[in-house]
Amino acid sequence: MVEQLTNVGWQFWLVLGEMAPYLLFGFFVAGVLSVFISPELVDRHLGGGGLWPIFKASAFGVPLPLCSCGVIPVATSMRKHGASRAATTAFLISTPQTGVDSILATFSLLGPVLAIYRPLAALLSGILGGVVVSATEKDAAPNSEPIHDKCTDACCEGKETKSRMAQAISYGFVTLPRDVARPLLLGLAIAAILSALVPSDYFSQLVPPGPLQILLLMLVGVPIYICATASIPIAAGLILAGVSPGAAFALLMTGPATNAATLATIWKIMGRRTCLIYLGTMLVAALLGGLLLDHIITIDQVKSAMHQGWVPAWLKSASAGLLLLLLGYGVIQNK
Numbered sequence: 001m002v003e004q005l006t007n008v009g010w011q012f013w014l015v016l017g018e019m020a021p022y023l024l025f026g027f028f029v030a031g032v033l034s035v036f037i038s039p040e041l042v043d044r045h046l047g048g049g050g051l052w053p054i055f056k057a058s059a060f061g062v063p064l065p066l067c068s069c070g071v072i073p074v075a076t077s078m079r080k081h082g083a084s085r086a087a088t089t090a091f092l093i094s095t096p097q098t099g100v101d102s103i104l105a106t107f108s109l110l111g112p113v114l115a116i117y118r119p120l121a122a123l124l125s126g127i128l129g130g131v132v133v134s135a136t137e138k139d140a141a142p143n144s145e146p147i148h149d150k151c152t153d154a155c156c157e158g159k160e161t162k163s164r165m166a167q168a169i170s171y172g173f174v175t176l177p178r179d180v181a182r183p184l185l186l187g188l189a190i191a192a193i194l195s196a197l198v199p200s201d202y203f204s205q206l207v208p209p210g211p212l213q214i215l216l217l218m219l220v221g222v223p224i225y226i227c228a229t230a231s232i233p234i235a236a237g238l239i240l241a242g243v244s245p246g247a248a249f250a251l252l253m254t255g256p257a258t259n260a261a262t263l264a265t266i267w268k269i270m271g272r273r274t275c276l277i278y279l280g281t282m283l284v285a286a287l288l289g290g291l292l293l294d295h296i297i298t299i300d301q302v303k304s305a306m307h308q309g310w311v312p313a314w315l316k317s318a319s320a321g322l323l324l325l326l327l328g329y330g331v332i333q334n335k
Contacts, residue, residue: 007197015237016323021311031173034167035167055127058094060094062097071096075095092129093125094123096262117293125281184229198237205242210294218253221252223259231251249290253289
């Protein structure tokens with residue numbers, strides 16, 4: 001028992017060390033972007049109809065650093081200020097799937113192929129959802145009243161009292177770690193348990209890699225919320241336990257974007273049909289994206305990418321210690 005717990009703890013530290021340097025850099029970049037890409041900027045550029053606003057809305061959402069309360073209020077504000085229903089839907093689909101911090105963390109644990117594939121899938125699925133809404137929904141005038149309470153989280157308040165660099169540091173190294181602290185620590189723990197205690201071919205023996213495995217993990221991700229960053233170590237642990245890259249990708253796509261709370265809010269803001277199109281787009285994109293990824297890269301290739309040693313060991317350890325301090329402080333803030 002003691003040996004197993006020691007192994008789990010060691011695996012936790014190893015996974016944390018792989019993610020930490022990239023995640024810390026991602027937090028910094030996200031903080032800088034939060035200063036220059038404000039909700040008001042999004043509002044200003046995504047109004048009007050046609051395909052171009054749909055593309056811009058989806059592209060804006062891929063790297064956009066938003067706090068946990070941010071996606072729905074920003075989408076509501078976009079809609080109220082003239083963004084089309086289609087562009088708003090594209091933004092809602094692409095934004096929660098990934099971000100600059102999770103892109104770098106994906107590279108650290110899952111390698112360059114998935115680090116490129118994941119944001120590209122977010123972009124294309126957002127465009128697909130927006131195009132379907134544009135083709136099937138009559139775009140009524142947006143409501144003149146706010147549909148959702150104004151965001152009052154730390155990332156939305158007090159910016160006028162701080163310098164730009166102070167805003168970036170505060171958002172990147174205080175707000176973001178606070179928002180992801182608990183789910184990320186849980187994700188790291190799950191990854192450590194899977195790596196230490198589950199045989200490498202366990203899941204592939206239960207359900208062979210292929211469409212059924214992708215479908216099962218896609219459906220697991222629909223009702224639950226796994227934030228874009230916290231889902232990465234879970235996906236890595238599943239791949240080490242025999243899940244195909246495509247099935248892990250299906251969880252990475254649906255987990256952050258299709259939980260029950262988000263769907264209920266979209267139903268209220270955008271209406272029943274748009275909500276169903278949103279959910280249908282995510283399911284189709286996750287299934288097809290998973291099937292395609294399994295033809296692009298194998299389990300063994302992803303496992304090999306996990307052990308490339310991109311960062312020196314001393315930097316991994318130092319970054320892991322700093323990240324643990326930030327996450328611990330975030331947990332204390334959330335009490």
